[in-house]
Amino acid sequence: MPAEDHVTSVIATFSGYSVILVGIGVWAYKREKALKAAHQDEMTAHYLGGRSFGPIMTAATVFASLFNGFSIIGAPSESFYRGFFSLTWIVSVVGIISGYFATGLRLRRASEVRNHQSSVDFITDRFQSQYCRASIMLLQVVPTGIFLAGQIVAIKLAFNPVFGLEPDNQWPSIIIVGVILLFEWAGGLNSVAMTDTIQGFVIFVSYLCVPIAIYMNYGGYEDIDLSTFPRPDFFQTPSKFDQWQFWQFTIINIAFFGLPPLIQRTYAARDIGSLKLAYGVLVCGVWMAIMVGIFVGIMAVKVFGPGFYPPSPFNSMMENLMDLGGFPKVTAVVVVTAFLAAVMSTIDSLIIAASQLAMNEMVMPWVRNNERLSSDRSVTWFGRACSFVITAASLAFGLHWEGTTFSIIELQLSMTLQTVPAWFIGLYSKHEFHPWPIATGAWVGGLWVVLFYEYYMRDNPDRLPINNGVSGLGINLAIVLIGESTRVLLYPNKTGDRALEPEESSNTNTNSLTTDPTTDGSESDEGKKEPRLLFPNRPSWDVPSLAHFGDKPMSWRVLKKYMSGTHEVATNPYWVTFMLISMSLATPLVPQKEPPILEDGTFAYEPTRVFGIPWFAWKSILFSVIPSFFLLIEIVRMPTKFGPEKEDWEIFDDVPQPSFAEKERLIGGDNSIKFNAQSTKEIDDSSGDSRNGADGKSLPMEQAIENKAD
Template sequence: MEEETQELAFAGTDAIVILCLYGVAMILIGWWSGRGKQLGKSVSDYYLAGRNLGVITLFFTLYATQYSGNTVVGYAPQAYREGFSWLQSIPFFILIIGVYLLFAPRLYVIGKKQNFITPTDWITHRFQSRAVTILAIVLMLWGLANYLLEQLVAIGHAVAGLTAGAIPYGWAVIGFIVIMLTYEWLGGMRAVAITDALQGIILMIGIAIMLAGALVLSGGGVSDLTASIAAQQPEKIGVPDLATNINWLSMLILVGFGAAMYPHAVQRIYSSRSERILKRSLARMTWMPFITSGVVFVVGIICIDLYPGLDVSASEQLVGLLANDVAGLHPFFYWTMVLLFGAVVGAIVSTADSVLLSFSSMISHDIYGRYIDPEAPQQRKVMVGKLAGIVLIALLLWIAWNPPGTLYQIFVLKFEILVQVAPAFVLGLYWKRLAAWPVFWGMLAGAVLAGAMTLTGNSTVFGIHGGVYGLAVNFAVCVAGSFLFPPTAGKQAENSRMTSLEAAVQNAR
């Protein structure tokens, strides 16, 4: 396994101590979250925290899940490589919240009535088709496995880069897997949500400190910075060409709808204490793209001038390189970079734990509990999910030992497939005429087209991603098929009742 690291001012003892303290703190949170509770005996309690997350915890767990280690470790290098055209990273996070608001409150009300545990509970409830449910499960599990792989690679890069190899890539991945599995087993969703809240706060502080340090290194002159970039690398500061703009719009669609379909994010919808709390949390999330991805974008742009000429491989270590130089400015910055070190690692782990928990819940509830042993006690279902998570981690650890590309490439790949479940949620919640078989063939056609384009090396055509082409075909098949072969009048009436908010509220009472 090859690894590239940067010599850091705080590499060695201080960094290792911070990591150890962080690991112990996470395990203690897991123990505290699960003490006195029979988490292993209730699927709902273990995977959804008893559907009792308040506005602060829900907000921060959504925040920490949405803004993972990829936001800092991967997005700053991407801004460095692309220049100002990477400004798109801000609006596509805004669009994600817009898509959530389109379906999340309605799904919450129906999900509370029906006691949904996983996203595919909605698919089963709405379409009552085994084929549609199984295909949705496969697509969502693909997205989760891919996303978890991304986080494992990010852990290795972050820890190895920020400790100058004092903790090697492989040991970093293994160590934090053990920590994550431990506190997740002890506390379930409660532990994940509380650690997410803590890590979300640390991430905000860390990003602000990173920007301050970058500004000090650059001299603080934004006008001088842009003039320097314009003189040395004008292609990174000029108006994007038509192909870039088309690709930008394609990314907005792909990420906006794809990220809203994250199974672990959908489960947080179910975990909210009330619809009002869910809406308040999502409303606060609309400001986070500017505070998070916006700040990281500026950091990447500053680094174009600070570290000119880095190739793709070297730019992947950009955050470590910047942390090194900032730490050498002053003792204050030294210790704040140590905090940043914890923030980056914490953000990565906060996303990985959510993904792993969601993957386990779908294996235990959707596959084992629905198709293999429907009569199994809930305690056994939870244990099956835990063991499935260990198997997945072992497989992804083997892959992460030789990561298949840059973090950004891994990031794009998962959306091509995951986004294909969007019509089943967005159309299914509002359109009673939407039929099961058009949804099945639409998802399948979209996934096959997107996958084929990726495997043949044509992930974009005319700047548009294969996942977007697949999504267009998917929507077309769903709509045309439902018009040509609509459900019976009785089935449409049943669909209307199933998605009626009034009926859901009345029955919930």
């Protein structure tokens, strides 16, 4: 039970922060109204902040989305109970940033050109399949809800004890989440981003002060006496089980980029220059935030001694600092306030991301063509209803969760990992995969994650070190590869690399197949031309409306065209391989349980330590520096704007590229890929009437080459 003056101090500080929140809410409400008045549509203004976030706000809101309240108490709790195993958080966050950086450029460029708004728009546009769209959407909504529930778990573990409340008291969580929901209704992403900016600054300052306060009063790692330290096993090399867990947790964290809040920030930034600063802040911030959290947890073991097992080591350590008074007390009060602010901001962020996904993918397709239901007022209330339902479901899940903070984030990331094949195939594959194997692999992998956790991993101390996410990803990839190989071998479809137009009646006849390659593109209900289909031989129920993305399909060649002239290190297989290997080497691959601990609790021989830290932990730290350093180099090299696109006739989105010999024949030996005048004449001569349409008029070169290909 905290002292009364501690509670008073926290209440006073938190009240001051609440006043700031009210001011931010008013500002965000007025800003959103101004964006709408400036002809911004309701969805863009509320859910993307008008796509106007500059470098500082983008960096702050991305940093807050990653280093949230869940992370603030997660790292100290993990290190308090598992020691230096918690270093997995550092290399895991490096994996998160690598995945976010590798996918961010292409997702951002596609969103600019194709007007993508929700995190599933890219999947819908790229694969042109309702089945694939629904599968990925489910694997985004559910993990986002679990992540939101994790923040509620954080409130239960740390908020209640700060104010002297019982840990199982649910009303503080309900009240806080209710207030946050009102802020989301009022200001949208603008309020989230501004509170993130303030919260990020407070966390940065307070986290610089916390280790200083602890070191001044209790010393550091080098002051730990192993003969009296309650957990000497922290200085033993980890078991084989823990080493496997360490590596697998690193792998599943790469999927973090697929969560809607991070993709939403990618779309909301003003330009890629703003994202560049955000990536750099993340790489540098991981070392400060996680290393401080680990230090807090391990020093708490030293401070409290044996037999002390609090529900929140972070909270207990902050109370201890408050008892010291002076500088430590001020620091602890500010850190606790920053934690509460981080939880509130992250909850707001997750609510608005999940609400946007539900609105874009479930509500808007239903109301888009109804003038009354699609009005700004109706859309606003539909959005509020989505936010309320998602929040209520996550609140119920979080209040009844009985697992650890590590287990809930592991479950969330394991499910998100099943979307990674769809993202990377869609972004980088030069082979057009049929959407059905991708969708089937995703939802089967997601189902495996849940069932394997529930019936094998949960409360099973004798389980093997098999991660449900990594094993689910293996099943996922096997289904994708087997399904696509079967299609290519048994049902070869020559149109997989060449887009064909949907049958005009495909939107009305639910039993028809889109098979006719000669028909003109059908028109959507909005009067826009639908793009041609990459895989037309599918039932019409599987073909979504795509006209609002453009009148051409987004094939891999179109993506390549969009990124022409822009440096992309993620397309370099050597760099990708190097990053994966270097992150894997951060796992402490060492003989287990060395040095042995004797029956009297002492070591058989003194463990090797450097500045008080065991040598295997130093190995992990140093190997984590390597991918961080090279990632930072590429972020510095990242452009601040996209390069100019090549001409339309230079790269075609729907015509197979000619062979090298054909290029040489057309170009006449020129090393350039461009078609010269002689190439044009040869195409004209060899294709007969291919340059002329039905009315005798000359056709564009792109259409002429298409006719020749036919």
